[in-house]
Amino acid sequence: MTNTRETTRLRDTIALMSVPGIGAGRFHRLVAEFGSPSQVMAASVSALQRVPGIGTETAKAIATSSDISTAEKMAESIDRLGWQVHFHGDPSYPARLLSIPQAPPILFSKGMPFPSDAISIAIVGTRHPTDRGKQFAQTLASELASNGVIVVSGMAEGIDSAAHRGALEAGGFTAAVWGTSLDVVYPPSNRELARRIEERGVLFSENLPNTELDKGAFPNRNRIISGLTVGVVIVEAGDKSGALITAQHAIEQGRDVYAVPGAPDAKMSVGANGLIKQGAKLITCAQDIMSEISMSASSSMRAPAPLPEMTETERSILVCLVDEPRQIDQISRDMHLSVSEVMEFLLALELKGVVKELSGKRFVISEEYR
Numbered sequence: 001m002t003n004t005r006e007t008t009r010l011r012d013t014i015a016l017m018s019v020p021g022i023g024a025g026r027f028h029r030l031v032a033e034f035g036s037p038s039q040v041m042a043a044s045v046s047a048l049q050r051v052p053g054i055g056t057e058t059a060k061a062i063a064t065s066s067d068i069s070t071a072e073k074m075a076e077s078i079d080r081l082g083w084q085v086h087f088h089g090d091p092s093y094p095a096r097l098l099s100i101p102q103a104p105p106i107l108f109s110k111g112m113p114f115p116s117d118a119i120s121i122a123i124v125g126t127r128h129p130t131d132r133g134k135q136f137a138q139t140l141a142s143e144l145a146s147n148g149v150i151v152v153s154g155m156a157e158g159i160d161s162a163a164h165r166g167a168l169e170a171g172g173f174t175a176a177v178w179g180t181s182l183d184v185v186y187p188p189s190n191r192e193l194a195r196r197i198e199e200r201g202v203l204f205s206e207n208l209p210n211t212e213l214d215k216g217a218f219p220n221r222n223r224i225i226s227g228l229t230v231g232v233v234i235v236e237a238g239d240k241s242g243a244l245i246t247a248q249h250a251i252e253q254g255r256d257v258y259a260v261p262g263a264p265d266a267k268m269s270v271g272a273n274g275l276i277k278q279g280a281k282l283i284t285c286a287q288d289i290m291s292e293i294s295m296s297a298s299s300s301m302r303a304p305a306p307l308p309e310m311t312e313t314e315r316s317i318l319v320c321l322v323d324e325p326r327q328i329d330q331i332s333r334d335m336h337l338s339v340s341e342v343m344e345f346l347l348a349l350e351l352k353g354v355v356k357e358l359s360g361k362r363f364v365i366s367e368e369y370r
Helices: 004-017 024-034 037-042 044-049 056-065 067-079 095-099 129-147 159-169 188-200 215-225 244-251 268-275 287-302 312-321 328-335 339-351
Strands: 083-085 106-111 118-123 150-153 174-177 202-205 231-234 256-259 356-360 364-365
Touching: 004 024, 004 037, 004 083, 004 106, 024 037, 037 056, 044 056, 067 174, 095 215, 106 188, 118 129, 118 159, 118 215, 118 244, 129 150, 129 159, 129 231, 129 287, 150 159, 159 174, 159 188, 174 188, 174 215, 188 202, 215 244, 215 268, 231 268, 231 287, 244 256, 244 268, 256 268, 256 287, 312 328, 312 339, 312 356, 312 364, 328 339, 339 356
Parallel strands: 118 150, 118 231, 150 174, 174 202, 231 256
Antiparallel strands: 083 106, 106 202, 356 364
């Protein structure tokens, strides 16, 4: 990326994202309010505080902690590395990812362009699969890829790697989402697999150069894996497997969840069997997915319904819900309203069909308006 304008945009995006307290949700709210990262950082503290979810401490941090010099060096480093840069909302940004809570403001890639108009399915599971589970994942990926489906996974050891290999062996397209930056291959044993994916698919990461693996890397990555797809398949997952986090993200994003059943006493099938009990679609072959994929694709790619008439406060509450489900007390703090007032507005929005309540007193924008 040698375009000066784009390099400046990258620099400003990195600078704003590097401010303490600024995650994807707050980033999107701020840019929606002011127009661009540079305009956000040029805004006054009082103007910043008027944005829902931006308190005094965060507003002051934006005004004082934006490190343009360091961000510029990082942007230059990305340019030298030759990564493709995808800004949220740009044509090259994966279309399905735009609708997810906490969508990455910026995404980096190596390899071929991701065909956003194609059907994509994630295949994920344990890092310690049985031979049978690994073979099933590889065969499933191969058959899906042979039918033109993009196979998405996280390139971890075990089920993820088997899924990528299956897609490649069928001559299909596969996308790997990393929890590290694109210059840090993890696990190192998958260096050759990474090279093959880059040649015939795409590698994605939202992380800046030199980002090693840390505790929160996989959960953050998992929301992107599910967000790129119309559905997620869980193949062998223990009761604490990270694959179950991907499944939870998929549920919150309105994606289909499929699970491969296993023996009741099989340790590596506890998670998948549990998902089936909770309503995940049981599958035993690729055809089970292919028979439902058309409905999933049309549902996930439809245009949002036009919003009904609302008050300014109701619209502001919707802004709070754009990136993720939120509890009443969180909305109350963001809006500077009492809990009882927020409940009245949420009830009005529910009656209009614009929001719905999830478990744990969380509220989310109804699917037809997303």
